[in-house]
Amino acid sequence: MKKLCGLMIFWTGVGMALMIFIPINIWTVGIMLLCLAVGYNCFCS
DSSP states (O other): OHHHHHHHHHHHHHHHHHHHHSOSSHHHHHHHHHHHHHHHHHHHO
8 A cells, every 4th residue: 555655646746757857748738648547456456
């Protein structure tokens, strides 16, 4: 359970950090979808 919580917090932090540096455009949406997909795969595996 600690690994799962850590993974979720890590990806949330990555997403927040990227929002600071990248203006909202198609790349931002792509990165958000990538983070969601990685998180989902780790959660369901």
